[in-house]
Amino acid sequence: MSAVAEPKKRIKEGFIGQKMIVLPPNIKKSITNNALIKGFYLTAIGYYPKAAYHDRERRTGSSEYILLYCIDGEGYVYLGGQDHVLKPNTFFIIPRNVAHRYKSSETNPWSIYWVHFSGLNSQLIYERSLENGQPVVQSVPYDSSRIKLYEQVYAVLEHSYHEKEMEIVNINLLSFISSLVYYKQTNPVDYDNDFVSNSIAYMKKHVSKKFEVMHLAKQQGISASHYLRLFKQKTGSSPINYFNLLKIQASCQYLYFTDRSIKEICSDLGFDDPYYFSRLFTKLIGMSPSKYRKTHKR
Secondary structure, three states, X not given: OOOOOOOOOOEOOOOOOOEEEEOOHHHHHHHHXXXXXXOOEEEEEEEXXXXXXXXXXXXXXXXXXXEEEEEEOEEEEEXXXXXXXXXXXXXXXXXOOOOEEXXXXXXXXXXXXXXXXXXXXXXXXXXHOOEOOEOOOEEXXXXXXXXXXXXXXXXXXXXXXXXXXXXXXXXXHHHHHHHHHOHHXXXXXXXXXXXXXXXXXXXXXXXXXXXXXHHHHHHHOOOHHHHHHHHHHHHOOOHHHHHHHHHHHHHHHHHHHOOXXXXXXXXXXOOOOHHHHHHHHHHHHOOOHHHHHHHHHO
C-alpha cells in the first residue's frame, strides 16, 4: 500500500447528514435462503456527504465487495500498491478479501454513496467493472434517476426488513449498480464518436489559451448545442468549467514546482484577473493559491 501523508484526524463514520444501514445477521441469513435474491444482495449501504477526514483502512480486506460512487469532491483508494483518485461522477469497486484503504481529500472532501454487497453472483458483477482484468476508476455521467433509485432502496430498508421488501431492495440495488457498471453498454451512442475525450485532450494541450464554447465545438466539427449536451452527459460538467478545472490543476503544479508569482501563473494560464483566479482556485481546491504554496512547500 502506498505511503500517504497522515491527516490530522481519521474518521470512519459519523458525518453530518450521513445515512447508513447495516443489515443484522439474522436478515443476512434469511437472504441467503431466498432463491430470488441470494445471488446478489447488499449487506450495508450508506451516503456520506462532504465527509471531511473520512479515512478507512482494512488490513485484511472485507468479506464483501465495496462500491464507492463519488458525486462531489475528491478521494483516494489505495489498493495493491496502486493509488486510485475518485472525482465527481466516478466509481470504484474494491474486491473482497484484499487489503485496502480509502480516504477523502483533506482540502476537497468527497460525497459518496457506498454499498457492501455479496452473493453467488457478486464476483461476476465485480468482474464486469474491470478493465484488462484490473480494478480501475470508471467515469459515468450524473443521472438523477440513479440517485432516485438509491434513495428508494434506502427508504424501503428504513421501513422494513420483511421478505418482499428485501426482494425489491436487492432487485433495485442490482439496477443501481448495473447503471454504473454497464453504462457504456447501455449508452453506446455516447461512445460511437468520442468528441468529448478529443476535446479534453485539446484543452490539455492548450491549457494556456482562452476558449469559448463555439470555438471548442467548431474544433470538433459539431454544433455548440450538440457539443454542450455530449460534454455535460459524459463529464457532468460544462466545457468551460472543466477547462477551468484543468487550468487550476496546472496552477497547482506551478505553485508547487516553481517560484513564479501568482500574477505570472495567471498570465501563463490565460487568466486576465488574478482576483478571479484566486476565487476560482479557492473554490476548487479549498484554500487560496498562496496558502496552497505555503502548505505544500513546507
